[in-house]
Amino acid sequence: MITRTAPTWHTEDWQILLSGSIRSPEALWKRLELPLETLPAGLRGHQAFPVRVPEPYLDKIQPGRLDDPLLLQVLPVAAESETVPGFVADPLGERQANPQIGLLHKYQSRVLLVLSGACAVNCRYCFRRHFPYADNRLSSHEFDPVGAYLQAHPEVNEVILSGGDPLVVSNARISSLLNLLENIPSVQRLRIHSRVPVVIPQRIDAGLLDALAQTRLDVVLVTHSNHPRELDAVFDTAMGALRQAGVHLLNQAVLLRGVNDQADVLVALSERLFQGGILPYYLHLLDPVAGAHHFDVPEAEARSLMVQLHRRLPGFLIPRLVREISGKPGKTLIDLHLS
Numbered sequence: 168m169i170t171r172t173a174p175t176w177h178t179e180d181w182q183i184l185l186s187g188s189i190r191s192p193e194a195l196w197k198r199l200e201l202p203l204e205t206l207p208a209g210l211r212g213h214q215a216f217p218v219r220v221p222e223p224y225l226d227k228i229q230p231g232r233l234d235d236p237l238l239l240q241v242l243p244v245a246a247e248s249e250t251v252p253g254f255v256a257d258p259l260g261e262r263q264a265n266p267q268i269g270l271l272h273k274y275q276s277r278v279l280l281v282l283s284g285a286c287a288v289n290c291r292y293c294f295r296r297h298f299p300y301a302d303n304r305l306s307s308h309e310f311d312p313v314g315a316y317l318q319a320h321p322e323v324n325e326v327i328l329s330g331g332d333p334l335v336v337s338n339a340r341i342s343s344l345l346n347l348l349e350n351i352p353s354v355q356r357l358r359i360h361s362r363v364p365v366v367i368p369q370r371i372d373a374g375l376l377d378a379l380a381q382t383r384l385d386v387v388l389v390t391h392s393n394h395p396r397e398l399d400a401v402f403d404t405a406m407g408a409l410r411q412a413g414v415h416l417l418n419q420a421v422l423l424r425g426v427n428d429q430a431d432v433l434v435a436l437s438e439r440l441f442q443g444g445i446l447p448y449y450l451h452l453l454d455p456v457a458g459a460h461h462f463d464v465p466e467a468e469a470r471s472l473m474v475q476l477h478r479r480l481p482g483f484l485i486p487r488l489v490r491e492i493s494g495k496p497g498k499t500l501i502d503l504h505l506s
């Protein structure tokens with residue numbers, strides 16, 4: 168059992184951390200004491216997908232180690248600009264499932280809302296690194312059409328906030344969305360997908376906890392952690408407070424070359440998540456997005472890793488191995504051929 172004290176973080180705390188993030192390759196190399204001669208020349212100019220890493224995450228990275236599994240997730244490398252067959256700008260075809268601005272309705276009972284185009288961290292493997300964020304997110308005056316859409320689609324009982332990252336928006340905006348959803352009887356669940364708790368756990372502030380504790384909706388938070396070292400005592404405090412607020416906690420990870428492509432790491436991740444009160448939900452195969460091919464783990468290797476997880480972990484600590492295939496009405500579960 169981990170003993171926890173309730174966090175008393177306030178909005179200013181995390182907003183300072185958010186705005187103080189490192190935003191250039193040079194600053195990243197300097198902050199983490201990386202050898203300057205390893206800074207790829209092509210990165211010195213501006214980039215389509217900028218570097219962005221907040222201090223609480225930098226804190227968990229071992230300085231001077233170019234192979235740190237946390238660093239690899241945020242480190243821009245020359246391989247990103249290589250063109251590799253099969254790795255494309257919009258691997259999920261999301262531009263097609265977009266009935267209105269900021270709303271994706273691919274699965275019958277769930278819609279996905281894009282509350283924010285921004286993230287607290289830019290993950291180099293991100294499948295949305297080329298997604299047109301700026302022109303596909305909800306601004307406040309667009310909440311009403313979302314309400315109308317949900318009224319007209321009573322088969323939708325779950326609203327998923329994704330991104331960008333929904334937890335970079337203010338508590339006031341989250342509360343006004345909660346108000347809107349609470350008034351639509353067919354909506355029962357709110358699910359928040361966010362990597363913010365991992366990179367700035369201080370975001371779980373008093374105002375957010377109050378809002379989530381008070382809503383009639385069942386709230387699920389899906390954290391996005393890929394490595395056990397991402398989870399520390401500050402994160403545990405935030406998770407403990409969310410559980411006290413009645414929030415269900417799940418995690419999804421992406422299988423990443425050099426980061427978590429070993430059974431030992433995946434076992435440790437599941438065990439560590441459980442200590443923090445979180446159950447593993449999905450392990451995603453990398454979406455073939457241009458610029459991320461250096462993270463790819465072939466499906467056969469992923470399956471054999473999963474077979475090892477089945478030997479070493481109880482069933483409730485085994486994530487589902489999935490892949491998203493463009494145009495399919497759900498995530499595709501990878502058959503492990505277990506017998």
Ligand SMILES: *Cc1c(COP(=O)(O)O)cnc(C)c1O
Nearest residue numbers: 271272273274277278279327498
């Ligand atoms: C992943 C995803 C969902 C949620 O799928 P679950 O299997 O319920 O986790 C919903 N909408 C979109 C567009 C998604 O990509």
Ligand code: SF4
Nearest residue numbers: 286288289290293362
């Ligand atoms: S937090 Fe999620 S959406 Fe944002 S860059 Fe990272 S993987 Fe992509």
